[in-house]
Amino acid sequence: MDWLILFSLIVFGALLVLMEVIFVPGTTVVGALGLIFTGMGIYYAFLNFSANVAYTVTTLTILLNIGFLVYGFKSGVWDRFALKQTIINRTFDDRLVGLEIGQKGKTISDFKPFGKIEIEDKIYEAKSEGGFISSGTLVTISKIANNKIIIKP
Known part of the structure; x- marks a missing residue:
């Protein structure tokens, strides 16, 4: 036993x-x-x-x-269980295609410093360069970097 x-x-x-x-x-x-x-x-x-x-x-x-x-x-x-492939694509790479620095748009929400902007009947999320911008303000794209839109009034 x-x-x-x-x-x-x-x-x-x-x-x-x-x-x-x-x-x-x-x-x-x-x-x-x-x-x-x-x-x-x-x-x-x-x-x-x-x-x-x-x-x-x-x-x-x-x-x-x-x-x-x-x-x-x-x-x-x-x-x-080992990862053998690398992912080379990024999310939303073509989201900003057609946007250029200097392009005009209108805010559709308050920017504190992030908000929504409408450019040519498309809505984008953007960041304010200077802080608060109220809804309905005409703005200009000042920078596009790292898949982000930076605007100024």
């Missing part, structure tokens, strides 16, 4: 470590539980068997866990 308990603790712990590496990498909860169970198996071996048997069980358990880790890394599991 002692061997069955020892074998169950160590195998269950090692299987949890293997599951951590292959099925749920990065969570560390399953792997930590696996290490706890294997540690309990080693502790159980030291309590119920001679020192030579306990050290042999410890060595075999460590080799088993390292073998599972090596297998998990060599099997290419981590490649499924």
Whole structure:
């Protein structure tokens, strides 16, 4: 019965470590539980068997866990979770197409310093260069930078 308990603790712990590496990498909860169970198996071996048997069980358990880790890394599991592409597009890149410095528009909301502006029947969000601008004011685009419109009265 002692061997069955020892074998169950160590195998269950090692299987949890293997599951951590292959099925749920990065969570560390399953792997930590696996290490706890294997540690309990080693502790159980030291309590119920001679020192030579306990050290042999410890060595075999460590080799088993390292073998599972090596297998998990060599099997290419981590490649499924690695980002292999880079995103080169940006959001709203063409939103400001057709706008030029010096173009006129009318504010449709108060600027404190951000607000809405209407230019050629299109509504844009812009920033005031000087602070507060009330709604209905005629304004001019003074700068277009970093996908932002800067206006002045």
